[in-house]
Amino acid sequence: MTEPVVYIDDEPLLCRATEAILGRSGIAVATFTDPLAGLAYVEAHPVAVVLCDYRMPRMNALELLQQLARAVPFYIVSGELDVARLAAGNPRVTGVLTKPFPAEEMLELVRAHLPTAG
Amino acid sequence: MSVALPVETLRRLFADFVRHVPMAAAAFDREMRYLAHSDGWLAAHGDTTTRDILGLTHYEVFPEIRDEWRELHRRGLAGEIQRRDHDYFERADGRREWLRWLVAPWRDADGAVGGILIYTENVTEQMDTRRRLDQRESTIRDFFAQSPLGLNLCRMDGLWLESNPAFLRIIGYTHEEADGGLTYWQLTPRKYDAAEAAQLEQLRTTRRYGPYEKEFIRKDGTTIPVRLNGFLIERESETLIWSLIEDMTEQRALEREVEEERLKAIQASKLAMLGEMAAGIAHEINNPLSIIELFAYTLQGALDGGDAATAREAIAGIRAAASRAGKIVQGLSRFSRESQREPRADVEIDAIVTEAIGLCRARLAGDAIALTVDVSTRARVEGHAIELTQVLVNLLNNARDAARGAEPGWIRITAHDVADAPLVEIAVEDSGPPLPADARDRIFRPFFTTKKVGEGTGLGLSISRSIVERHGGTLDLDAAAPCTRFALRLPVVRR
Structure with missing residues (x-):
C-alpha cells in the first residue's frame, strides 16, 4: 500500500481536479477542503507528501504546519503574490508551488517523493 | 421811450435804486468821488461801519486800494467797459475771495464820461460749490470708467x-x-x-x-x-x-479645476486601495486559472483514453472556473472605472453591499475573519454606485486590518432603513481593538493613519467622507457602539 499524496485546499474543484490527475497516473491521493481534517489525517497516517493551499478559512498553511508534530515533505501551494516570501527561512517547508502551475509540474514534484516503481 | 420825472424825484429814485442793488455797486464822478452806493458796498469791502462816504473819493475811503484797481478805474474813466466773471482776489485783511466785477463809464447829457460805475459780486460760494460739484462728478466719472x-x-x-x-x-x-x-x-x-x-x-x-x-x-x-x-x-x-x-469666467474655470482635482483624488485613492487588495485579488483569479489548467490536463487524458464522463466533468469545471474568473475581473473593471464617466443614477444599497463584499472576500476569507452580513433594506439612493462601493470597500478593508489578529476576528456589515427619517444606514463593525480616544476626531483627516508605513495611504476615510457628503449623507464613527463601528447614512430616493 503506497503512502498517499495529501492535497489540502478549500477550493473543492481543485481537490477534484487533483484527484483526477493523480488518480489517472495511478497515484494514491487523499484530498481535504477542511484544513483541520487534513491535519488530523496527516498526523494519523503515513503520507508521501503534503501539498497544502496557503490561504484557507480559519488557518493558513504555515499555521497548519506549526500544529503538525510529524516531519513530512510539505509544499505550500498558493495563488498569492510573493509566495516565496511566505516560506522563506522555514526549514519545515520543502518547497512552493505557484498557482496556476502546469499539471506536469505537480506530477513531477509528487513523483519525486514516491518510491520508484518496482 | 423815457419817462420825464422832476430832477429831485430822479435823484431820489436813483439813490433808492442804487441802495437796494443786491450786490456791491457804486457810482463815481470823474474825480472818483462817491455819488451813490448800494447798502452792501461798505461791508463788501470789509468795512462794517455805516459812515457816510458820499463826496469822499474812493481812495480816501479805502487807502489800501491796489494799483491794478486804480488802473481799471482810469481805463473806465477813459470810456472802457471792463468785466471779469471770476477774479481771484486777496483782500488786505488776508481774506481770499472770488469776485465777479464790472467797471463801466456813465455818460452825461453831452455824451462825455461823467464817471464810472463799479459792480462787484462775491462769487466765492458759487465757485466753491462749482468746484465741489466738478470734483464729485469727476470722481463718479472716474469710478464709472475705471x-x-x-x-x-x-x-x-x-x-x-x-x-x-x-x-x-x-x-x-x-x-x-x-x-x-x-x-x-x-x-x-x-x-x-x-x-x-x-x-x-x-x-x-x-x-x-x-x-x-x-x-x-x-x-x-x-x-x-x-x-x-x-x-x-x-x-x-x-x-x-x-x-x-x-x-464669472475665471471663477467657473477654478470651480471646474477643483472638481477635476477632487475626482482625481477619488480615483487615486481607489487605485491605492486596489493596490493594497492586490494579493487577495491575485488569489481570487489564480484559483480559477489553476482549476482550468488542471482540468484541461485531465481533459487531454480523458480524450486520449476515450473517457467521456471524465471529459465532460473536466469541461464543466473549466467553464465554471472561467465564469468565476470573468466575474471577478468584471467586478474589478467596474470598480476601477472613473466615476465621472457615470451620470448620477439610482443606486441599490443591497447591490453595492454585495459588490463591496465580493471585492473584499478573498482577503477576508484568508485571514480567518468571520463576516456576517445583515441587509434588510431595499432602499435606493441617488448618486454614483462606484463611488459608494469605494466607500464600503474602504470601510471593509479598514475593518479587516483591525480584526486580523483579534481573538475572535469578525466583521459585521449591516444595512437598514432608519426609522422616522428618509435615510438608510450602512454600518461596518469589527472586533479589532478600539480606536484610541485622541485618534477618533483625526481619523477623517487626510493623511492620518493608525497603520504602519506601507500599509495604508491614510487617504481613504477623508475621501470616503467627502464622497458621502457629496451624496448628501454623513459618515461617522459611532462612539456609542461597544465595538468599532463606522456608520454611513444616505438620503433615500422614494420612487
Whole structure:
C-alpha cells in the first residue's frame, strides 16, 4: 500500500481536479477542503507528501504546519503574490508551488517523493 | 421811450435804486468821488461801519486800494467797459475771495464820461460749490470708467442707457452699439426665462435683485457666465435699473479645476486601495486559472483514453472556473472605472453591499475573519454606485486590518432603513481593538493613519467622507457602539 499524496485546499474543484490527475497516473491521493481534517489525517497516517493551499478559512498553511508534530515533505501551494516570501527561512517547508502551475509540474514534484516503481 | 420825472424825484429814485442793488455797486464822478452806493458796498469791502462816504473819493475811503484797481478805474474813466466773471482776489485783511466785477463809464447829457460805475459780486460760494460739484462728478466719472466691475443702467423695458467700459468688455460691444441700441433681453439666452421672471418679481417687490448667476451672449456669439446684482432708481420721474455685473469666467474655470482635482483624488485613492487588495485579488483569479489548467490536463487524458464522463466533468469545471474568473475581473473593471464617466443614477444599497463584499472576500476569507452580513433594506439612493462601493470597500478593508489578529476576528456589515427619517444606514463593525480616544476626531483627516508605513495611504476615510457628503449623507464613527463601528447614512430616493 503506497503512502498517499495529501492535497489540502478549500477550493473543492481543485481537490477534484487533483484527484483526477493523480488518480489517472495511478497515484494514491487523499484530498481535504477542511484544513483541520487534513491535519488530523496527516498526523494519523503515513503520507508521501503534503501539498497544502496557503490561504484557507480559519488557518493558513504555515499555521497548519506549526500544529503538525510529524516531519513530512510539505509544499505550500498558493495563488498569492510573493509566495516565496511566505516560506522563506522555514526549514519545515520543502518547497512552493505557484498557482496556476502546469499539471506536469505537480506530477513531477509528487513523483519525486514516491518510491520508484518496482 | 423815457419817462420825464422832476430832477429831485430822479435823484431820489436813483439813490433808492442804487441802495437796494443786491450786490456791491457804486457810482463815481470823474474825480472818483462817491455819488451813490448800494447798502452792501461798505461791508463788501470789509468795512462794517455805516459812515457816510458820499463826496469822499474812493481812495480816501479805502487807502489800501491796489494799483491794478486804480488802473481799471482810469481805463473806465477813459470810456472802457471792463468785466471779469471770476477774479481771484486777496483782500488786505488776508481774506481770499472770488469776485465777479464790472467797471463801466456813465455818460452825461453831452455824451462825455461823467464817471464810472463799479459792480462787484462775491462769487466765492458759487465757485466753491462749482468746484465741489466738478470734483464729485469727476470722481463718479472716474469710478464709472475705471470700475473693474461692469456697471449698467437700463430702462424697465431692458433698453441699455449707460454702460461702463468693464461691462462693454464683458459683452463685447462698443458704447455706440450698446447704449440706446441693445436690450438686456437680446443678450440673454432663452433658458433663463424662468429665472429672469423670478428676478423681476424680486425687483418689483424689494426694489433690488440678485445675486443672480446667468449668461450673456457676446457679440461674437459665445456665452459668458456672469453674476448680477441691481436696484431701482428714479430719475426725473422715470424708473431705471442699475446693475453691477461680475465676470464669472475665471471663477467657473477654478470651480471646474477643483472638481477635476477632487475626482482625481477619488480615483487615486481607489487605485491605492486596489493596490493594497492586490494579493487577495491575485488569489481570487489564480484559483480559477489553476482549476482550468488542471482540468484541461485531465481533459487531454480523458480524450486520449476515450473517457467521456471524465471529459465532460473536466469541461464543466473549466467553464465554471472561467465564469468565476470573468466575474471577478468584471467586478474589478467596474470598480476601477472613473466615476465621472457615470451620470448620477439610482443606486441599490443591497447591490453595492454585495459588490463591496465580493471585492473584499478573498482577503477576508484568508485571514480567518468571520463576516456576517445583515441587509434588510431595499432602499435606493441617488448618486454614483462606484463611488459608494469605494466607500464600503474602504470601510471593509479598514475593518479587516483591525480584526486580523483579534481573538475572535469578525466583521459585521449591516444595512437598514432608519426609522422616522428618509435615510438608510450602512454600518461596518469589527472586533479589532478600539480606536484610541485622541485618534477618533483625526481619523477623517487626510493623511492620518493608525497603520504602519506601507500599509495604508491614510487617504481613504477623508475621501470616503467627502464622497458621502457629496451624496448628501454623513459618515461617522459611532462612539456609542461597544465595538468599532463606522456608520454611513444616505438620503433615500422614494420612487
